[in-house]
Amino acid sequence: MQTEQISKIIAHRRSIKPALMDSEKVVSPELWQTLFEAANWAPSHGLTEPWRFLVYTAESRCTIATALQTAYKAETAVEEFRLEKFEKMGKNPFLANSVVALVMKRDPKRKIPEIEEVEAVACAVQNLHLVASAAGLGVFWSSPAVTYGLSFADSLELGEEDKCLGLLYVGWPKKGLEWPVSKRTDAMAKVTFK
Numbered sequence: 001m002q003t004e005q006i007s008k009i010i011a012h013r014r015s016i017k018p019a020l021m022d023s024e025k026v027v028s029p030e031l032w033q034t035l036f037e038a039a040n041w042a043p044s045h046g047l048t049e050p051w052r053f054l055v056y057t058a059e060s061r062c063t064i065a066t067a068l069q070t071a072y073k074a075e076t077a078v079e080e081f082r083l084e085k086f087e088k089m090g091k092n093p094f095l096a097n098s099v100v101a102l103v104m105k106r107d108p109k110r111k112i113p114e115i116e117e118v119e120a121v122a123c124a125v126q127n128l129h130l131v132a133s134a135a136g137l138g139v140f141w142s143s144p145a146v147t148y149g150l151s152f153a154d155s156l157e158l159g160e161e162d163k164c165l166g167l168l169y170v171g172w173p174k175k176g177l178e179w180p181v182s183k184r185t186d187a188m189a190k191v192t193f194k
Contacts, residue, residue: 009134014180016138018095021171026057027098031135038131042124050117051124052103053168054156061093064101064167067155068093071146089144096140097171101147106161114161121165132170138177140169 032055039051056064068089073081093099104121106114125141132139143166146152153164173179 009130012179013130013133014182015140016171016173016177016180017140018092018142018169018171020174020177021096021138021169022174023095023097023171025097025172027137027170027172031137034135035128035131035137039124039128042120042127044112044120044123045116046107046112048107048112048117048120050105050107051121052105052162054101054103056093056099056101057097061099063155064099065090065093067152068144068146070155071149071152072144074151075146075149089146092142092169093167095171096138096169098169100168100170101156102141102165102168103156103158104163104165106159106163110161118163118165125165125168128168136172138169138171138173142167142169 036053039053040049042051044050069086072086072089102121102125104114104117106117129139129141147164147166153162156164158164
């Protein structure tokens with residue numbers, strides 16, 4: 001394997017907002033398979049493999065839009081409720097071709113600390129995102145507060161100790177979109193050898 005190629009893919013990865021995606025262009029079943037295979041190779045302590053992905057496409061995006069709005073209404077104090085935010089939650093799922101609910105399925109034996117299970121799911125999402133970016137697919141990890149709440153978990157029919165860790169908007173970038181360029185501060189400035 002070429003270290004340079006892997007490093008380039010990592011540096012190429014960007015978050016592409018749902019508004020910049022073509023909601024009509026479908027992600028093929030073969031590409032989904034490739035993405036989830038990459039996710040499945042994430043590290044997990046005790047090999048618990050706690051990642052679960054609930055994929056909403058086409059009309060099933062209504063389910064996730066309704067769940068977001070219902071959770072927002074249920075968990076937001078009246079004085080903090082914002083109609084524009086409520087409406088946005090109902091529209092966002094239709095901007096991307098697909099929305100994936102990211103779920104941490106808690107190991108029933110609970111032998112691994114929960115934080116490590118959450119970290120394993122994050123690693124799986126990073127693997128998926130890297131392969132998606134290499135394929136030219138847009139991905140955006142969204143984590144509005146309501147996705148962490150009980151109301152939203154109930155709508156996804158999660159187990160008592162399972163957790164939703166946000167939503168992944170997935171779709172092909174709109175025609176003509178220039179892939180975003182970014183930069184980072186010096187990596188070694190964040191490292192201390194002891």
